Amino acid sequence: MERKYALFFDIDGTLVSFETHEIPPSTILAMTQAKANGHKVFIATGRPPLIITNLGAIEHLIDGYVTTNGALCFVNNEVIACKSIPQDEARLVVEDSIEKNYGLIVIGEKDAAVLDPNGDVDLIFRQHLAVENLNLAKPVEQVLQQRILQLTPFFDKDYERELMARLPGCTSGRWHPAFTDVTALGADKGEGILTMAKHLGLDPEYTMAFGDGGNDSTMIRRAGIGVAMGNAIDELKKEADFVTTTVDEDGIRYALSHFGLI
CATH class of the missing domain: 3.40.50.1000 (HAD superfamily/HAD-like)
Known part of the structure; x- marks a missing residue:
């Protein structure tokens, strides 16, 4: 057969x-x-x-x-x-992105939030990848009340290694030079x-x-x-x-x- x-x-x-x-x-x-x-x-x-x-x-x-x-x-x-990211680690990345001024997409169970201080998210997601619906993003504090499924920070591999060392409950998978996807371990x-x-x-x-x-x-x-x-x-x-x-x-x-x- x-x-x-x-x-x-x-x-x-x-x-x-x-x-x-x-x-x-x-x-x-x-x-x-x-x-x-x-x-x-x-x-x-x-x-x-x-x-x-x-x-x-x-x-x-x-x-x-x-x-x-x-x-x-x-x-x-x-x-x-x-599988959701530990809440304290999700908040750590959000606070780090604000402090270090890099782009971040926060994916909650129901909604998404976008932090885009330098226009990187818009440039790559909307223009290069033709991603739709990011205009439906909600305020980050509202999304942080949900279970967080994924974080997409816009930084290079060197800083990725540095930050991931502070996120023991997470793993990272990069498919684009400009950003990586962070999810819960496993x-x-x-x-x-x-x-x-x-x-x-x-x-x-x-x-x-x-x-x-x-x-x-x-x-x-x-x-x-x-x-x-x-x-x-x-x-x-x-x-x-x-x-x-x-x-x-x-x-x-x-x-x-x-x-x-x-």
Whole structure:
């Protein structure tokens, strides 16, 4: 009997092109074929649900979501996992960002807050990544009353190492030179896909993960098959079982075809 796979796709740089901000037609067709062949389709993204607004072409194919780098996983309206950052550590980062004057996105269970003293958040998220809905942000003190799922501070790797040493209850996954995503310890994409597999009774050996950034590392390693995009960072390519072509060169279709899923 032909085994069916659970396919986990990162969004930015994997499903959605950084150049066009759209899902290539070949990717839509390949995912439609994979679904028709009995495979399951999941999203595994650093984005919180509020800003997952660029998947309209494939929404009808999606069986579940691993969001905020694994901190919030859900199927339909059922929450499978919700892991929050220790409240004191979330507040520490907010206070540090105000003191040091760097940009910060705070993702609560229901709302988001944006601190953008230098315009970095707007420049990169709205203009470079075409992110929508950040205009719906709420005051940071209001969001801090909720469970905090993710913090996205805008600073370099050197300061990231310095700050993370003060956050024992957190982990960090960087997929862009300008910022990193901070989540609770144990909340990462690798844990997210294993949690989803266990909940749905899927064999982890028959999971396949697709990604391009540093925050995809855990799922590329833990999935049955880890696929790095041709545009992925070099470190991820070294960890992957297979390196496909870029998102703009039909990378998803090429990989699914290579493994005989379409």
